[in-house]
Amino acid sequence: MIKDITIGQYIPADTPVHNLDPRSKIIITFVFITALFLVNTFFGYIYILAFMGIALGLSKISPKYLFRGLKPLVFIIVLTAILNIFMTEGEIIYKLWKLTITKEGLIQAAFMCIRLVFLITGASLLTLTTSPIALTDGIEKLLNPFKKIGVPAHELAMMMTIALRFIPTLLEETDKIMKAQMARGADFESGNMIARAKAMVPLLVPLFISAFRRADELAMAMEARCYRGGDKRTRMKQLKFEMRDIYASIITIAFGGLIIWSRF
Amino acid sequence: MSIKVENLSYIYMKDTVFEHKALDDVSFEIKDGEFLGLIGHTGSGKSTLIQHLNGLMKPTSGKVFIDEDDINSKTTVKKTIRERVGLVFQYPEHQLFEETVFRDVAYGPKNLGLDDNEIENRVRFALDMVKLDYNEIKDISPFDLSGGQKRRVAIAGVLAMKPKILILDEPTAGLDPRGRDEILGEIKELHETHKITVILVSHSMEDIAKLVDKIIVMNKGKIVFIDKPSVIFRESLMLESIGLGVPQATKLARELKEKGLDIGECLSIEDAKLQILKVLRSKKND
Amino acid sequence: MTNMIKTESVKHEYTSHTGKSIMALNGIDISIEKGEFVAILGHNGSGKSTLAKHFNALLLPNSGTIMVKNIDTKNEEMLWEIRQIAGMVFQNPDNQIVATIVEEDVAFGPENLAVESKEIRKRVDEALKAVDMYEYRKHGPHLLSGGQKQRIAIAGIIAMKPECIILDEPTAMLDPSGRKEVIDTIMKLNQEEGITIVLITHYMDEAVNADRVYVMEDGMLVMDGTPKDVFSQVEKMKSLGLDVPQVTEICHELRKEGIKLPADILTVEEMVVELCRLK
Numbered sequence: 018m019i020k021d022i023t024i025g026q027y028i029p030a031d032t033p034v035h036n037l038d039p040r041s042k043i044i045i046t047f048v049f050i051t052a053l054f055l056v057n058t059f060f061g062y063i064y065i066l067a068f069m070g071i072a073l074g075l076s077k078i079s080p081k082y083l084f085r086g087l088k089p090l091v092f093i094i095v096l097t098a099i100l101n102i103f104m105t106e107g108e109i110i111y112k113l114w115k116l117t118i119t120k121e122g123l124i125q126a127a128f129m130c131i132r133l134v135f136l137i138t139g140a141s142l143l144t145l146t147t148s149p150i151a152l153t154d155g156i157e158k159l160l161n162p163f164k165k166i167g168v169p170a171h172e173l174a175m176m177m178t179i180a181l182r183f184i185p186t187l188l189e190e191t192d193k194i195m196k197a198q199m200a201r202g203a204d205f206e207s208g209n210m211i212a213r214a215k216a217m218v219p220l221l222v223p224l225f226i227s228a229f230r231r232a233d234e235l236a237m238a239m240e241a242r243c244y245r246g247g248d249k250r251t252r253m254k255q256l257k258f259e260m261r262d263i264y265a266s267i268i269t270i271a272f273g274g275l276i277i278w279s280r281f
Numbered sequence: 282m283s284i285k286v287e288n289l290s291y292i293y294m295k296d297t298v299f300e301h302k303a304l305d306d307v308s309f310e311i312k313d314g315e316f317l318g319l320i321g322h323t324g325s326g327k328s329t330l331i332q333h334l335n336g337l338m339k340p341t342s343g344k345v346f347i348d349e350d351d352i353n354s355k356t357t358v359k360k361t362i363r364e365r366v367g368l369v370f371q372y373p374e375h376q377l378f379e380e381t382v383f384r385d386v387a388y389g390p391k392n393l394g395l396d397d398n399e400i401e402n403r404v405r406f407a408l409d410m411v412k413l414d415y416n417e418i419k420d421i422s423p424f425d426l427s428g429g430q431k432r433r434v435a436i437a438g439v440l441a442m443k444p445k446i447l448i449l450d451e452p453t454a455g456l457d458p459r460g461r462d463e464i465l466g467e468i469k470e471l472h473e474t475h476k477i478t479v480i481l482v483s484h485s486m487e488d489i490a491k492l493v494d495k496i497i498v499m500n501k502g503k504i505v506f507i508d509k510p511s512v513i514f515r516e517s518l519m520l521e522s523i524g525l526g527v528p529q530a531t532k533l534a535r536e537l538k539e540k541g542l543d544i545g546e547c548l549s550i551e552d553a554k555l556q557i558l559k560v561l562r563s564k565k566n567d
Numbered sequence: 568m569t570n571m572i573k574t575e576s577v578k579h580e581y582t583s584h585t586g587k588s589i590m591a592l593n594g595i596d597i598s599i600e601k602g603e604f605v606a607i608l609g610h611n612g613s614g615k616s617t618l619a620k621h622f623n624a625l626l627l628p629n630s631g632t633i634m635v636k637n638i639d640t641k642n643e644e645m646l647w648e649i650r651q652i653a654g655m656v657f658q659n660p661d662n663q664i665v666a667t668i669v670e671e672d673v674a675f676g677p678e679n680l681a682v683e684s685k686e687i688r689k690r691v692d693e694a695l696k697a698v699d700m701y702e703y704r705k706h707g708p709h710l711l712s713g714g715q716k717q718r719i720a721i722a723g724i725i726a727m728k729p730e731c732i733i734l735d736e737p738t739a740m741l742d743p744s745g746r747k748e749v750i751d752t753i754m755k756l757n758q759e760e761g762i763t764i765v766l767i768t769h770y771m772d773e774a775v776n777a778d779r780v781y782v783m784e785d786g787m788l789v790m791d792g793t794p795k796d797v798f799s800q801v802e803k804m805k806s807l808g809l810d811v812p813q814v815t816e817i818c819h820e821l822r823k824e825g826i827k828l829p830a831d832i833l834t835v836e837e838m839v840v841e842l843c844r845l846k
Binding site for chain 3: 322323425427428429454455456457458459460484487524525526528529530532533536537540541542550553554557558561564
């Protein structure tokens with residue numbers, strides 16, 4: 018299951034999409050999502066599909082891989098479909114006890130599901146083509162203008178970086194502590210909800226203690242390496258807009274225009 | 282209590298690009314009451330192997346028997362296996378979680394469903410085995426103890442299960458020489474007075490040479506040697522080629538022999554001292 | 568010779584959470600020369616880690632002074648200079664790597680020092696080559712071995728162009744091959760780059776190659792000298808809860824039996840030569 022989650026995974030490659038400035042990619046994704054919610058006809062989805070197709074083609078990510086990312090979210094998609102099918106009023110096609118299926122409901126369900134699929138694959142495409150570090154850099158830079166109104170841009174980005182850095186470490190640790198407690202006869206799998214929640218204590222307490230110890234040591238190591246917040250800091254890799262960012266922007270603007278035009 | 286492993290294989294992340302044979306057709310037998318050393322460099326499959334011995338990991342193929350019971354058969358209750366085979370992980374102090382030492386050590390016995398009286402007996406026994414004073418320490422928070430004491434409380438937590446087989450994965454990692462000697466001394470005593478079968482995973486050839494009756498050497502998921510320490514450490518070149526060493530005393534004896542001064546085989550400081558003295562004194566008498 | 572680190576009657580006292588006051592350092596006078604390789608030995612709780620943290624102003628003394636390249640560590644204005652001059656590597660390799668990519672982590676220090684971006688790139692590449700980890704520059708740190716992670720941590724310090732590196736039990740959590748990688752790297756930096764090394768450890772075999780060995784006990788320096796001076800005092804080392812090399816101990820035992828051997832044998836090779844002479 019865990020290995021199916023493609024959101025947040027990064028596949029390094031040398032393609033025009035990978036090489037775009039992360040700021041461009043974040044903004045483009047933002048425009049894409051906005052456009053997705055502006056689309057009000059099935060016909061409008063053709064534009065979305067075309068845009069997505071171009072991006073996917075250029076990124077050389079296999080569509081199969083992209084769609085595998087939907088697997089863990091199938092439940093949400095199915096739930097959306099069911100709710101729409103049964104909750105929409107209109108011309109009744111089929112009646113089952115108190116539940117009715119309407120023509121409008123079916124159309125609405127299909128419409129919403131397509132939107133969800135595009136939303137998830139679009140966001141996945143961003144993270145698949147952008148390294149976590151570039152992503153956090155991009156977010157930091159984009160949020161920088163909002164520093165004046167109190168948005169802690171650097172701190173947010175640093176927190177994201179550290180969180181990403183320690184996820185694998187903590188997962189490994191969870192597995193180790195779980196096994197150590199199982200060796201002492203712990204049972205994490207049987208019993209009712211309360212018994213299971215209680216069984217988690219011997220896992221969670223050591224995990225929290227270890228996370229705090231790590232945080233403490235990391236803070237000291239960062240201090241020893243002269244870390245003193247975001248001011249005056251330089252970066253090894255500086256973000257730079259290039260020609261390809263301009264091309265991408267033009268395509269995106271055209272795409273946005275098309276979507277708005279399609280509404281009329 | 283004996284352990285028998287038959288054609289054990291474990292494939293890590295099967296059918297993915299990360300597929301990796303962590304254990305490759307491993308077979309061996311450990312007799313009741315043996316003290317066994319398990320050596321191999323990091324990634325040789327030691328940790329995977331020991332986790333198979335109490336059913337924490339399921340083999341891809343092959344069987345593990347504890348006293349004739351196939352531990353992975355459907356009729357075997359996992360808890361009874363974990364009661365018989367105690368496993369102390371690396372840095373076991375990281376698993377402490379209770380408010381008092383008593384409650385932490387009692388966690389295992391409680392999971393076994395024992396009554397309060399028996400639980401108390403077990404906690405007393407376990408703390409006694411690791412040389413901690415029951416009355417002094419039972420109400421203290423384990424987090425207020427020193428590093429070495431925490432480690433001993435954690436080991437007591439496994440001993441309180443009263444296992445017949447005890448497996449320890451580098452129990453002295455990170456300890457200073459004094460802490461190391463204390464822990465190893467306690468393990469030795471446990472083996473001698475309670476006849477517990479012990480499997481010790483260690484990177485220290487000196488410690489292994491000092492303690493064990495038999496050594497298993499692992500490399501790339503396979504067992505390359507299984508024999509007495511004196512036989513194993515004869516193969517110093519082979520051991521070095523797979524990233525392991527021999528005790529300094531053994532190395533000394535080997536190099537002396539190359540220079541024409543044969544003092545025989547040595548595993549410890551005591552061996553080396555006596556054998557060098559013997560050779561030197563006999564030469565003088567010639 | 569110039570002083571890299573010099574301390575004068577440094578005391579450090581703290582109150583444990585049980586309310587007991589503990590004298591972690593009780594009058595430390597130590598003087599470390601530029602370019603020296605110094606090892607500080609001591610069992611857990613002897614105060615050696617506390618001392619190390621004083622060397623780059625992570626801790627300040629209650630009384631006494633510590634001078635790093637003639638800068639008083641109490642001088643707050645010079646804090647960042649002190650930490651740039653005297654870099655520090657810690658015990659747990661996992662808990663000192665900040666970034667998700669090796670080269671980004673090595674860049675962390677120079678970025679904090681506001682070094683210009685081209686210069687950072689150059690320093691990062693040099694530092695990674697110096698610890699022999701250049702080919703891993705694009706890797707995620709969680710996929711590396713303990714020894715490799717520790718070398719990345721060292722590279723992160725080298726990229727700050729320090730004159731001295733303090734290593735606080737850098738090998739305590741590593742396997743023998745990881746320990747060797749780290750010690751070889753430290754030795755190379757000391758010999759080839761002339762970086763002053765202060766190695767805190769309780770593994771005696773790592774101290775054998777040092778220029779000078781200090782032994783700590785109860786917050787005080789109780790022994791000091793060359794490795795030969797220190798390790799030849801087998802009984803005293805043992806009483807302090809420390810090891811000596813096995814050959815040194817064998818030699819000591821043989822001397823007690825009246826065999827004429829020098830007391831300061833530290834390696835198997837020396838021992839073989841001496842014994843063959845007796846034959």
